[in-house]
Structures are given as C-alpha cells and as structure tokens.
Amino acid sequence: MHHVLVDQWSQGSSPLHARDPRAKLLVLVTFLVALATTAGNAFPTLAVDAALLAAGALIAGLPLGRLLLRAMAILPFSVTFGIISWLAGEHLRAIALVEKSYLSTVAVLLLVGTTPLPRLLSGLEALGTPRLLVLLAQFLYRYLFVISEQAQHLRLAAACREGSSGAHRHGKFRAAAGALAVLFARSYYRAEGIHQAMLARAFTGRFSPLNPLRFGPADGFFTAVIGAMLILARIQ
Amino acid sequence: MTPLIEVRDLRFQYEDGTQALDGINFTLHAGETVALFGANGSGKTTFVLQLNGILQGQGSVTVCGLPVTKDNLATVRSKIGMVFQDSDEQLFMPTVLEDVAFGPLNQGLTSQQAIEKAIAALKQARMEHAANKAPYHLSAGEKRKVALAGVLAMDPEILVLDEPTTFLDPPAQRNLVHLLSELPQAKLIVTHNTRFAGALAQRAVFFERGKLVADGTVQEIVQRFDWTYSALAPEDLRYLAQRRL
Numbered sequence: 001m002h003h004v005l006v007d008q009w010s011q012g013s014s015p016l017h018a019r020d021p022r023a024k025l026l027v028l029v030t031f032l033v034a035l036a037t038t039a040g041n042a043f044p045t046l047a048v049d050a051a052l053l054a055a056g057a058l059i060a061g062l063p064l065g066r067l068l069l070r071a072m073a074i075l076p077f078s079v080t081f082g083i084i085s086w087l088a089g090e091h092l093r094a095i096a097l098v099e100k101s102y103l104s105t106v107a108v109l110l111l112v113g114t115t116p117l118p119r120l121l122s123g124l125e126a127l128g129t130p131r132l133l134v135l136l137a138q139f140l141y142r143y144l145f146v147i148s149e150q151a152q153h154l155r156l157a158a159a160c161r162e163g164s165s166g167a168h169r170h171g172k173f174r175a176a177a178g179a180l181a182v183l184f185a186r187s188y189y190r191a192e193g194i195h196q197a198m199l200a201r202a203f204t205g206r207f208s209p210l211n212p213l214r215f216g217p218a219d220g221f222f223t224a225v226i227g228a229m230l231i232l233a234r235i236q
Numbered sequence: 237m238t239p240l241i242e243v244r245d246l247r248f249q250y251e252d253g254t255q256a257l258d259g260i261n262f263t264l265h266a267g268e269t270v271a272l273f274g275a276n277g278s279g280k281t282t283f284v285l286q287l288n289g290i291l292q293g294q295g296s297v298t299v300c301g302l303p304v305t306k307d308n309l310a311t312v313r314s315k316i317g318m319v320f321q322d323s324d325e326q327l328f329m330p331t332v333l334e335d336v337a338f339g340p341l342n343q344g345l346t347s348q349q350a351i352e353k354a355i356a357a358l359k360q361a362r363m364e365h366a367a368n369k370a371p372y373h374l375s376a377g378e379k380r381k382v383a384l385a386g387v388l389a390m391d392p393e394i395l396v397l398d399e400p401t402t403f404l405d406p407p408a409q410r411n412l413v414h415l416l417s418e419l420p421q422a423k424l425i426v427t428h429n430t431r432f433a434g435a436l437a438q439r440a441v442f443f444e445r446g447k448l449v450a451d452g453t454v455q456e457i458v459q460r461f462d463w464t465y466s467a468l469a470p471e472d473l474r475y476l477a478q479r480r481l
Contacts, residue, residue, distance in 0.1 A: 007370065118330040138330065145372040146324050193325035196290050200318040201339035201386065202310055208341040210334050210350065 006070075009062055009113035016060040016114045021123025023219035028111050030227045034234040035103055040096025046103070048233040052226070053106050060114045067113065071105040078102065117141055122213055135207070139194075147187055154179040238301055239263045240394055240422050241287060248282060248293030248446075256282040257293055258446040264394070269423040271433035271454055273463055274443030280426045281321075283443070284396045287424075288316045300393055314343055317387025317421070321399040323379035327371035332363070332382050335371060339390040350389075357389035358382070361415060377408030381415065388419070396424045401432050430458050 010017070016024075031049065038045050057064045078101035085094035112120065118138070125134045158175045241264040248257040256279050264270060272280045285291040289304045289312060297304040300315045320326045329335035336354035337347075345353065358364040361381040366374060374382060380400065387395065397416075401409050413435045416423065427433050433440060433454055440457040442450040450457055458464060 011368075116330070118334065139328065142328055142330060142371075190322075190325060193320065193322060194328050196285070197318075197320050197326040198328065198338075199290055200288055200313060200316075200320075201390065202313045202342035203338075204310070204342065208347075208350075210337050210341065210347050212347065 005066075006109065006113050007117070009060075010116045012061055012114065014060045014114070016056060018218075019114075019222050020213055020215045020219040021115050021119045022126055022213065022215055023223045024111050024115055025120075025123050025127060026223050027226045027230075028107055030230050031107050032104055034230045035100055035107075038100075038234060040092045040099070045233050045236070046099060049103055049230070052229065053103065053110060056110050056114075060110070062110070062113050067106065067109055071102060071109055074101050074105040119211070119213070122209060122211075126213055143187075143190070143194075146190070147183065150186055151179070151183055154182060237265065239265050239298075240268075240300055241424075242296075242298040243286075244296045246283070246286060246293055246295035246297060248286065248291060256446050257286070260295070260446075260448050262441065262448060264422055264424065266393075266422055267420075268439060269425065269437040271430075271437040271440040271457075272424060272426045272443065273428070273430075273433070273440055273457055273461070278443040279446040280443050281398055282446075284318065284398060284424060284426060287394075287396065288313050288318060314339075314390055315392055316394045316396060317390055317392030318396045319380070319383050319387055319398065319400060321402055323376070323383045323403075324371075326383040326386060327374075327379060330370060331367070332358070332369050332371060332374070333367040336367075336382065336386045336389050339386060343390060353389045353391075354385070357385040360388055360419075361385035375408075376403040377405070377411065380404060380408070380412065384415070393421060394424065395419065395421045396426075398426045399428070400425065401427060401429045430454070430463055434458075 031052075035046075035049055038049075054064060057067050075098070078098050082094040082098045085091075085097060115123070121134045121138055125131060158179060241262065243260055243262040246257050246260040246262075247255075249255050258279075260279075260283060262283075272283070274280050282291060286293055286297055287299060287304070289297075289306075289309045292304070299312045302308045302312055302315075304312050327335050329338055333351070333354055336357055337350040340350035340353040341347070355364060355367065358367055361384050363378060363381045363385055366378060366382065371379060371382065380403075384395075395416075400412060400416075404412065409429075409432060413432060416436055423436065425433055425437060437454050440452065440454040441448050442457050442461055442463075450460060452460070
C-alpha cells in the first residue's frame, strides 16, 4: 500500500526526524496559514515556500522526486476545481488553487515522512486533539492493512466464481455490495476480538505512552526560525 | 496444594439462548499442561474466556486463589496470559515493542521498566530483532511469537493458548513447540492439533456441547474420541480403496 513507503521514510534519522512532533505540527500550521493567505500571483513568496519544502526534504534525506510525485495525488481534485474556476473566468484563482493545494500536500507529506505516526498522534494529542480522535486514527491506521487484505480476499473469491463469461454489471454491483456488508460485519467482529485482547492484558481504558514527548531547546529554535522565515516571506 | 485454576459447576448462556457451558468442573495445578479438545462450538473458547473474566457465567472460577470477580479482574488478568487465535487481533499497537510493553504499562510499570520487561520477553520469544518493526510486517509465525511475548511480559503464572497452530506452517509449529516447552508456566492449550498437544501436554480434557465429558492423558482422550488429525477413519480408507478397484 502507498503509505508503507511513507512509513519507511518516517523511520529515518535526520535532524528533521529528530524534532519533536509538536514543533513540526506548529510549523506546518504556520506554513498552511501563510500559504492560504498568500495571493495566487505572489510568486516570490510561493517560491520561498517551495524552496523551504525542498530544503526540508533534502535535509530529511527523502527522495524529492518521489515526494513530489506522490503529492500529485491531490491534482485530480484540485485541477478539476481549477478548470471550473478557469472556465468561470477566474484565472488567478484557478492557478492559486492548484499551486496551493499541491504545496500543502507536499508539506503534509514532508511531515508524515519525517514523523512516525504514533509520535505524530502523540503530538496531536499533546496539542489538544481529543483523545478519542487520536485513538480512532491510531486504530484505523493499524487495521487498514488487515481490512484491505480481507477486502482483497473477498474480491478474489468473487472473481474465482465469476466464470469465463464474467458477471453482468448488475450482478457485479450486487456482489460488491454484499462483499462490503461482509467486510463491515467482519470488521465489527474483529473490533470485538481486539477489545477482548486488550482487556486480557489488563487494559482499563487509558493508553499509557511508552516514549513521552520532549520539546527541547532545539525544537523551540526550529519552530521560531522556520516560523519567522515563513511569516517574513508572507508579509514582504 | 492449592490449584492454579479451580472451576466449579460453571454455566454460561449466550444472549441468543445458546447454552455454551453446562456445569463445567475443572482443576489445573502448577506445572501442568492441559490440552482442551472438542468439536467447533463445543465451548472450549467460551470456557477459557471465563478464566480471566472476559465472559462471566454462573458458578465459581478461582485463579491462583482469587475468585474471578469484578474487583479482582486486574490481578487475575495479570496471572493469566491469554494468546488469542488470531494474532492480528492481539497486536494492535503500532510497533512490536509498544505492543509487548502494553501489558506491563497497564500493570502500572514506568516506561523504562515496561521497555525492559518487553525486551526481556521478546528475547524469551526469540523476537528481539523485531522490536521496532510494525506488526503488519511480520509473518504469521513471528506474529504468534510476538503475541506470546506480549503476555510473557506480564509475568503470568498460567498461559492460555487458543488454537496456537492456526495459520502456522510445520516449521513454525515446531518452533512454537520448542519455545512453549521451555516456558515454566502452567498451560492450557485449546487445539485440534493432537500432535502439537501430544508434544506439550500430559493431560487432556474433552468438551462436548458445553460439557466437559472426559479427562485423561492425551493418548487416552485421542483414542476414546477417535480425535486423530487424519480426516478419514480406517473404514473410510478401506471403502475408498475398494471404489478405486
């Protein structure tokens, strides 16, 4: 799956990987706000933003080409809306939509590519994200693989019984709908099993973190310097 | 000597009315390894889930001298380590180390103590090399060993293994036999695999429609209920040989 690669990137050991997730999250929020409020034709500012992202990727040792390629996943959506804006005569907005959405995606990929998900979630929780949301994200991430594997098995089982002529479109739709229902039911039973396994290991409803986060002077310096650069680039 | 597990007249009915356990009496002593045999749906898994209070029926269940009641659940769950049939359900944390440390952290240990316990348990299960891996990157055999490490890290006095050979290839099953035979804890093994059970257990019990109907050596139980791993009885084999002629 696509996020396996990003998962591998996040296990690196660069200065950017070493930063506390809260510092990176604060810088990301600053970046996104600065980018969102930048005019679509403020090309020097956008160039500084893009250069910062490229520098971040290089410092983190991430393959820039693959990172930029992966960020293109956003383009089908943003280009669609960009075309609509262009046809409506709002050319500047159309360009801004595409370039800002793309740069935002690169920034988010840079964050998740330099922060293991458990630490990223701990950072979000420390910054005030509700615990329930963090837990949901954690379990969704963990079981995405298992559920997708089950979905693949169901798809394979359906394909094996399709016959050489293939099913009609209506039949295929019914089979897909049935498989989805089975997948939901299995996910429910799996959730019950996971809960039992958690209880069996003395779970009382609260996760205790194994590696508590530490926001050191280097993290403060990183947040202040990059944040200041983004704000300066934005107001000039 | 006080038994590690003592169950008296245990009854349990599911919400749909299925009588899953019907008057079970059972005792497990320190150092014993007991295999639980029986057909699918005969009550074996329901029985073991009663031992740590995940399911609670009528009758009495005592673990290490403690009655399994709401007040004692935390202590009882530290005494019984349960390895579930599907390791994916047991390995829910993002990394192997975090998963194995999950139990010790719930027992109130500090992060450092929990990490030490987790590493020791991973070494015991010969999986220390996988500490920083994500569980979904492991093979079925490795997942089973990590799941075992997860319960060993809690220093249990009893190990309960529900169908431990499921999804494992023969070499992985042999590895598991070796690993389990080295562990000093008393063990309850729910299995259909009589060879696996015979390699580890001295005693076996047989479940039939929610009742514990026999208690003896593994060999006695296997012979009495014709519980061999072969799918075909000798008369079936003779019949098929005649058909081929």
